[in-house]
Amino acid sequence: MDISTTTTTRTPTAEATAARAAITSDFTTFLKMLTTQLENQDPLNPLDATDFALQLATFSGVEQQVQTNALITDLAAQMGLMNLAQLSGWIGQQAQTTADVHFDGAPVTLLPAPAQGADSAVLVVRNSNGAVVSRETLPLTGGAYQWLGADATGSPLPEGRYALSLESSRGEEVIATTPIASYAAIEEVRRDSGSVTLVLKGGVEVTQDDILSLRDG
Known part of the structure; x- marks a missing residue:
């Protein structure tokens, strides 16, 4: 049984972690800029508090969106691994497709x-x-x-x-x-760039959606 996973230099989880780290760094930078802005404002013409509230609300919204995207990326990666594990049970069975034959x-x-x-x-x-x-x-x-x-x-x-x-x-x-x-035997299930590839006899590659039916080998 051959189940392989082709990975890039950064996994989805690593990307999510990097995104969160970037948010923390950006938020620190934002606070420094805000502090500098307060220290250097004209005492006779101070900045409107409403402007500060708007800036904070805008940054908070962006922060929440990036965190949501990171969470979705993590969930998609987990679902992909579950799907790969389920498809591993197809190895050794014969798949009906319209792909080339070996x-x-x-x-x-x-x-x-x-x-x-x-x-x-x-x-x-x-x-x-x-x-x-x-x-x-x-x-x-x-x-x-x-x-x-x-x-x-x-x-x-x-x-x-x-x-x-x-x-x-x-x-x-x-x-x-x-x-x-x-019909051709399924010899390998592989994940490439987020999609699942099934390798048939002779190295013929198909996707999960290309499988019309299965039968015992």
Whole structure:
């Protein structure tokens, strides 16, 4: 089981602590400026007390807002860690996504869904360079299909990452081109810059929202 967390040079908690320290420093500076202002005011034309009250109220409002933002940052970090711990239970299960697939010689379970009204459906396979390396006719009935990873001559494709799509046609016209869902094992859950990344077999990365369903591995 591999659960990793990619961190930056400052964690959310450290940022919140730094923000509070900055508030304390700014408040001390504000008091010094206010004291200097009082000491150097014209005795014959003193500053209005209302102005002081307004300055204090303004600073207090800013202070409260920064503290609130720091608290929200702390809560978001804690919720993120909870979410990561929950997602760790997905490791070892098979996720259904429309992401690229990693082919290593073993059959890949596909879930093609031909467009309504189509009279033919073709699986289009592209390699990592985007070149079409195989076209394979699929049944119109849908349901699970075991892709064996063969090229146009029937020879196995090299191990690697492939993008799969489904061309649905009526007669000679292609009426829809859609991604094909497939199953792949979840090997790692990782947090990057505040978002959760799930790493599938072969290093294919997806987000939590990309997962359509799960099943036991």
